[in-house]
Amino acid sequence: MSLGERDEVTAAAIARLAGVSRAAVANWRRRYPGFPKPVGGSEHSPTFSLEEVEAWLKATGKGDQLSTAGRTETGTQRVDDPVPFPGGSSHAWERSDLGRLSEQGRERGVADLTSGELLARVMASLLPRSTTSVGSSGDWDADVPVVLDPACAEATLLLAVADRFGTEVRLAGQEIRLSATEAAVRRLSHNPLDTLYEIHTGDSLLENRLGQYLGAAAAVVCEPPFDLTQWPTAELATDPRWEFGTPAPRDGELAWVQHCYAHLRPRGVAVVAVTPRTCIQPSGQQIRAALVRSGALRDVIALPKGMGSAPDTDVYLWVLQRPYGTPDYRDVRMIDLSVLGDAADVPNEFAAWQRLFGDADPTVSRAVPRLELLDGDANLLPSRYVTPRVEANADDFTRVTDRLQALYSHAARGLPRFSAPPTPTRHSLVTLGELERAGVLTIRARDDTPRAGDVLLRTLGRPPVVATGTAGDDIGVAQVVEIDPARLDAHFLATFLRADAGALPAANTLGALNREDLRRCRVPRLSLVEQRRYGDAFRHLREVEDVLAALERASAHLIEQTVHGLTAGVLAPEFTLMKNTDDTSAVDEEIGEL
Numbered sequence: 001m002s003l004g005e006r007d008e009v010t011a012a013a014i015a016r017l018a019g020v021s022r023a024a025v026a027n028w029r030r031r032y033p034g035f036p037k038p039v040g041g042s043e044h045s046p047t048f049s050l051e052e053v054e055a056w057l058k059a060t061g062k063g064d065q066l067s068t069a070g071r072t073e074t075g076t077q078r079v080d081d082p083v084p085f086p087g088g089s090s091h092a093w094e095r096s097d098l099g100r101l102s103e104q105g106r107e108r109g110v111a112d113l114t115s116g117e118l119l120a121r122v123m124a125s126l127l128p129r130s131t132t133s134v135g136s137s138g139d140w141d142a143d144v145p146v147v148l149d150p151a152c153a154e155a156t157l158l159l160a161v162a163d164r165f166g167t168e169v170r171l172a173g174q175e176i177r178l179s180a181t182e183a184a185v186r187r188l189s190h191n192p193l194d195t196l197y198e199i200h201t202g203d204s205l206l207e208n209r210l211g212q213y214l215g216a217a218a219a220v221v222c223e224p225p226f227d228l229t230q231w232p233t234a235e236l237a238t239d240p241r242w243e244f245g246t247p248a249p250r251d252g253e254l255a256w257v258q259h260c261y262a263h264l265r266p267r268g269v270a271v272v273a274v275t276p277r278t279c280i281q282p283s284g285q286q287i288r289a290a291l292v293r294s295g296a297l298r299d300v301i302a303l304p305k306g307m308g309s310a311p312d313t314d315v316y317l318w319v320l321q322r323p324y325g326t327p328d329y330r331d332v333r334m335i336d337l338s339v340l341g342d343a344a345d346v347p348n349e350f351a352a353w354q355r356l357f358g359d360a361d362p363t364v365s366r367a368v369p370r371l372e373l374l375d376g377d378a379n380l381l382p383s384r385y386v387t388p389r390v391e392a393n394a395d396d397f398t399r400v401t402d403r404l405q406a407l408y409s410h411a412a413r414g415l416p417r418f419s420a421p422p423t424p425t426r427h428s429l430v431t432l433g434e435l436e437r438a439g440v441l442t443i444r445a446r447d448d449t450p451r452a453g454d455v456l457l458r459t460l461g462r463p464p465v466v467a468t469g470t471a472g473d474d475i476g477v478a479q480v481v482e483i484d485p486a487r488l489d490a491h492f493l494a495t496f497l498r499a500d501a502g503a504l505p506a507a508n509t510l511g512a513l514n515r516e517d518l519r520r521c522r523v524p525r526l527s528l529v530e531q532r533r534y535g536d537a538f539r540h541l542r543e544v545e546d547v548l549a550a551l552e553r554a555s556a557h558l559i560e561q562t563v564h565g566l567t568a569g570v571l572a573p574e575f576t577l578m579k580n581t582d583d584t585s586a587v588d589e590e591i592g593e594l
Contacts (some may be wrong), residue, residue: 008040008052012447014053024112026449028309032060045448116223116309120160121348123271126299126319127161129350130267131219132168144196145218148263149173150204151256153309155184157221162188162195164350170196172213174204205255206232210263217263220270223309224256231255244290248283257318258287261296266324269298272316273308279380295327296320302338302382303346313495314338320381331367333357334382362387394571400558402433404551411497411547416540427524432481432497436519440487443515446481457492457513466492479518487528489537491542496523 009017011025018025029035036053038046113121132145147165149157152173162171172187175181179203188197200209208214231252236242241262247254253274260270278284279300290298299319308315321328335356337346347353356365368385435441450456450468457479467473467480483490500521513521526534565571 008047009046009050009053010041010047010447011449014048017053017083018057018178026430027371034060045445115307115343116156117160118343118346118348119223119303119307119309119315120157120221121163121275122303122307122346123157123223123317124160124164125348125350126271126301126317126353127164127219127221127269127350133218137332144168144170144406146170146172146213146216147219147221148210148213148217148260149221150208150210150263151175151222151224152184152199153177153180153223155187155199156309157223158197159187159191161219161221162191162193162197165195166193167195169218170198172198172200172210172217174200174202174209176201176203205259206235208259213263215263216265218265218268220260220263220268220272222256222260222270223273223315224253226275226308226310226313227321228252229323239283244294244296245287247287250282251278251284251287253278254284254287257291257320261320261322264320264322268322270318270320272318272320274318275304276316276381279316280377285378289374290379292373292378292380293318293333295329295370297325297332297380299333300380300382301334301335304338304340304343307343307346316380316382318564329370330374331369333365334368334380334385335365336382336386337364338383375538378557394565395566395569397562398552404554404558407551407554411544411551414544414547416537416544418537427526429522430525431519432521432523433519435488435523440481440484441493443518444477444482446477450477450480451482453483453485453490455483455490455497457481457497457518463498466490466494479513479515481518489528489531489535492526492537493523495534495538516541 011029015025034056036048036056039049039052117563127147131147134145140164145168147158147161147169149155149161149171150173152158152175155171155173158171158173161169173184175184178201181199184199188195188199202209204210230249231247233246233249236255237246241256242257243262247258255280257270257272257274260272261334264270297318298321299317301319303315303317305314306312318516340346347356359365363386366382366386372385373380432441432443436443444454450467450469451472452467454467454473455464456467456473456477457464459476459478462476481493484494500523562571566573
């Protein structure tokens with residue numbers, strides 16, 4: 001069907017078009033009477049007119065970027081011809097103009113971003129406004145400043161830069177993995193902001209295809225690979241990029257830091273992600289000291305745990321600037337945001353960073369004289385320099401401990417006791433396929449928006465759950481099972497599926513059952529009254545499980561803070577216990593028996 005005819009799109013397709021979650025589209029349908037009405041599909045998987053959806057997005061301001069999304073007056077899509085760029089084998093197009101909103105479009109809220117996308121937005125927001133000022137930048141369209149990412153992966157960082165600066169900059173990236181390079185090209189080509197870009201394939205350290213921008217880039221953003229134990233020291237020992245010293249074999253991140261810095265023009269800024277070990281590792285002391293001594297290092301920012309592209313990674317940001325003329329030896333800002341409970345609280349706009357720098361909360365930020373950083377091992381961990389937060393006193397710990405004990409006692413009273421059935425129970429079984437044919441349930445497409453009361457099969461081996469009608473339903477959905485509540489209890493089905501589905505091997509990388517495997521799963525054939533008896537029991541157990549999990553997290557945090565209180569001198573090592581709890585070994589034995 002040509003774009004001149006009426007295209008129909010699902011709610012999931014609208015979400016992809018607008019760069020938001022499926023839950024956001026469902027909210028739009030409920031909140032805005034003017035949202036286009038379904039023109040086809042089914043009750044639970046309706047389709048909408050693409051033309052009407054685009055018109056609504058434009059009219060409401062939720063799709064301002066659609067006006068530049070590559071539509072022509074005749075309704076066809078426009079894709080510019082590939083244009084070759086210097087620098088060897090590469091994937092490069094002149095404009096990113098394929099008629100969709102960016103995956104990091106402006107309508108996406110922070111809560112909708114992955115940790116890697118959030119990190120990218122934070123890093124892009126640290127670049128100064130002077131990034132867009134014109135300077136000498138090589139032979140390609142020199143009147144537009146270039147921003148580089150020499151380890152661009154799938155272009156997440158470059159997309160964040162495009163989202164901030166649009167056509168005022170052009171993008172250049174390099175990635176060693178061909179599959180990631182191809183993904184980067186696809187994502188950049190779907191960006192509607194018309195930002196010039198070029199992407200190269202190759203090893204940035206050994207085969208720098210961005211060499212034409214050495215000393216010429218307006219900015220560099222980079223999250224280097226953290227999983228490499230060594231970098232090619234022998235081949236690059238005398239490379240001129242090592243302005244601050246040749247990194248040791250284990251200090252690959254310092255090689256990436258200097259590689260990024262080497263491409264900066266005067267006053268150009270680099271924002272590079274590193275791990276904590278690079279801030280303190282003894283083998284990197286001389287290079288860290290040289291970065292401090294030269295005036296190149298401007299800021300060090302500790303981020304909350306898990307903000308990197310790799311899960312459970314501690315990430316620190318180094319902000320460097322190449323001096324223009326006489327080096328600037330102003331103090332280095334040390335910023336500790338690692339204690340933030342929510343990564344979404346990290347500033348992700350330039351103005352927000354300026355407010356944080358201006359507030360100068362001593363528990364978060366401190367301008368440290370360079371001589372102080374050079375006194376010792378050139379330790380660059382911000383936590384070493386900021387003022388410790390106000391410590392809780394011993395009475396505070398006592399109150400929290402007492403409250404936690406009371407909560408445990410209350411939770412224990414909620415633990416149910418079950419008795420054995422009067423006679424051995426043997427249920428006849430029925431497959432989900434049989435129930436589907438009887439109209440008791442419907443296995444819907446995974447792209448369908450879950451409704452409250454649906455049973456959700458999850459990815460990565462997570463147990464089935466009953467949908468609550470909240471945004472959390474949209475996470476990791478593998479299959480959506482709609483049930484007839486007059487004939488089937490949702491909690492009964494979800495919990496019996498937990499056992500049967502878990503016994504079947506997953507045939508895909510998502511660790512989830514496909515539809516045919518799901519149809520072979522069996523549950524007991526019971527009356528609705530009996531199902532609800534089981535469902536009530538299962539629901540109560542799930543609630544108790546959630547409460548105990550929350551208590552476990554709170555207990556772990558209390559223990560962590562108590563250890564900190566002991567080491568900081570807030571608490572004395574003498575302690576008391578509740579009555580009848582002095583023999584912890586007996587408790588351990590009882591837990592072991594359980």
